Amino acid sequence: MSEPVPVAVPRKGRPLEAVLERIAAVGPDDRLDGLADRVSNTLRYEKAVTKGRVDAEDGPYERLTEYSDPEDPQQPEFTLLRDDRDGKPRRIVFDAATVDLGEVTLKLVGREEPFRALRTHEFALGFDSADLVLEEVVGIRAGGLGQIADINDRIDPVDTDVRVVNGLGDTVYHTLMGRPEGIEPGTDLDRDFVAEYEGSLCISPRYERLVTAVLGTDALEGVEFVYPNADEEEEAAIARTGLGVYLTVTGSTAREHGLVVGEHLFPSETVLMRNAAEHDPRVECALDAIAVESPSSEIRV
Structure with missing residues (x-):
């Protein structure tokens, strides 16, 4: 050998x-x-x-x-x-x-x-x-990370x-989720929605930089990151906040909390x-x- x-x-x-x-x-x-x-x-x-x-x-x-x-x-x-x-x-x-x-x-x-x-x-x-x-x-840029193939281009060789x-x-997704009453009829819950949104966005604290890289700083103007309370389920925290990003495979648990499952922002793999x-x-x-x-x-x- x-x-x-x-x-x-x-x-x-x-x-x-x-x-x-x-x-x-x-x-x-x-x-x-x-x-x-x-x-x-x-x-x-x-x-x-x-x-x-x-x-x-x-x-x-x-x-x-x-x-x-x-x-x-x-x-x-x-x-x-x-x-x-x-x-x-x-x-x-x-x-x-x-x-x-x-x-x-x-x-x-x-x-x-x-x-x-x-x-x-x-x-x-x-x-x-x-x-x-x-x-x-x-790297964090004004525009979001649109394609997974862009990862290497965003890494500073220095x-x-x-x-x-x-x-x-082994893919699960960082997915946009929100309460239906905060979404106008006919409006897609996607990156464009976030770009027009002002208010709180619930995420896990460890994913602040990741979400910023994926959505871009321009889309996050007027957005404040908030986090789940200790021992609080992420989906419950998003339902309390109104809008958030969380890892999901099927989105079934999110729907159990009354949330609309929006765009898959980024694959976690x-x-x-x-x-x-x-x-x-x-x-x-x-x-x-x-x-x-x-x-x-x-x-x-």
Whole structure:
């Protein structure tokens, strides 16, 4: 087996599952499907334990020993982290796995913030949420971000060498939502509506820069960002405010709160990224193996 190419990946959740599905899809046999299933099932169980939905018979260290086999490089490894919820409970998350794709071998390495690991040149390749790219490095302009392909054009090369390659298709959307009584009949709830709107716009605090980049500063003149109260559902906060932006797949929960679901402003999707300053034939070979286009992806770069 050749020396593995290190690839930074998320430690848990939907983004990690999307990465494992991509790796399994480009693998030479169905063995990597088994790896994806094992990691995903383990972490779903551990999430249920962390959330208190399941009572584990063994403690976290016993479970960690059961899950990991450091003597077998073909098996996934897990590790313990402190969750950031009240009480800082311990949570078992993905640590690493070596995957043989035939012409190249990858070492998937779990990171809390893969994008930042690429920014510091710790890795040449990695996967993370497109949201984080917008939150950190995409330039704010008067006009909004109209197409996902514009992401790389909005990244200042002085700021970072990281570029988006393509998306994995695990798409949910930052969607405009509002109370129907605040929308004139025949009016579309879209970017143009926001451009004419003055008042409060409810968003998650972490997405202030993202929403600004997507809508543009011109459209946000006269708009004040407000945020959900502690322990308040985002859809409920938007219903209380009258207008807002929130992540959604189908919009069913928003409709349960009496909201109209408007334009999908921006797809939130796991993306493959590379540090363009890192030049290595092994990295190029790895990129050729994993940079396949997903037909369900909204990312077209």
